[in-house]
Amino acid sequence: MSAATGSVKRTPLFETHRQLGARMIPFGGWEMPVQYAGILEEHRAVRERAGLFDISHMGEIEIGGVGALEAVQRLTSNDASRLSVGEVQYSVLTTPEGTFVDDITVYKFADDRYWLTVNAANIEKDVAWVRDHVGSVVEVRNLSDDIALLAIQGPRAREILQKLTSVELSKLQYYFFIEGDVAGIRSCISRTGYTGEDGFEIYIPPQYANALWNTLLEAGAPAGLQPCGLGARDTLRLEAKMALYGQDIDDRHTVLEADLGWIVKLEKGAFIGREALARQKAEGIKRKLVGFEMLGRGIARPHYAIAKEGNRIGEVTSGGPAPSLEKNIGLGYVAVQYAAIGTEFDIVIRDQPVTARVVRTPFYKRQRYS
């Protein structure tokens, strides 16, 4: 979704964010709200109640035609043939080297129609990549300007959203989606998110973005729903160890090095990057993305060096406070001999080594009720 003003793009909710007192920042070519009431308060709202996010900056690419599945299979590392209609899959657009063009979610609308939801900063690159790597029998459409996207996340998200839709949300499983009306607006409701909580992402035509945003905030107010910005989105996703493109994953690190082997399906047949990933899997990776918590006083930040006895062994990709854990945590690539759970190393903060320890991830895991 975009409305260009100079080179910085804005979502249809830009003025609404300003009226809510949001602080706006540039993000991936977009002017987006980083916070409203404050990152910590918004983070807690999502963990304890519910938060509403404008993520209309994200992109959507449709792949249609009889060759659609074949095209998606060739472009991505996960196995899209396992999807049923109405199902979502986390996946990767891979380079021939097995690194990331982008991390994406794949939506199966029909046997001959799939959607890729992609990162905002990568929309043009991804569209060009997809067009360059599929045959002429499929139709590739960039729908990004025609779709707005809101995310309602948190333990009370379902009850709030249920007030506005006749779709029976309790029957919509995690990583499935359904088309239906929300507040009278034709929507695609997806039970997905980037926070580690239960929640929904709602795809709608951009002209209804403000109506849906306001209706959701009103319906959710009694349950404590709050508008949330990219700041809380980042602390929430880090606690849940969800990778951020451009920080934790990029075109210099492979999907296996990023510890995402579970979405590399070598047995599914040919795909871009398969040979490189098969070779790397056979030979073993030399570096790996690990999660760590700080034992000493200090906060790890992207690009800080990771060291062992004074020797550089890796680099931090994401780091910050984990408000739900009351710890400081981070992600970084380290040489594999330092990747085992319990390994201690130093994060170099302003030239001083501060001890950290490799821990199991995700750092935060929500309570699941049946």
Add this chain to the structure above:
Amino acid sequence: MVPEGLYYTKAHEWVKVEGDRGQIGITDFAQSQLGDIVFAELPQVGRSLRQMEPFGVVESVKAVSDLYCPLTGDVLEVNSSLESHPEQINADPYGGGWIIAVKIADPNELKNLMTADEYRAFLAAEDH
């Protein structure tokens, strides 16, 4: 909120002068720009600081920000309660959120700082 009687730096620190003691913190504008402060790194008592020398760091959820000493002097005292409760800087930047106190070496350096009126004008100009 810019209290009268304090002196201000362009880096958004304040200093309150009482005799040869200068108590130092960051302004309400600074804490509001940073957002939730989650970490403070403070100097040792006794360290000698020059005017506008970096003496510590505060970190919000997203940002790392250096602190600059408004006046030359030796550190007399640090607000060590900030190590466990850095959020006091957000809650009370001119009171409980003070950061260090120095023994002022040269009162003439005050002329390099801004008065409350000047700092207000500086903020208004920065806003545009």
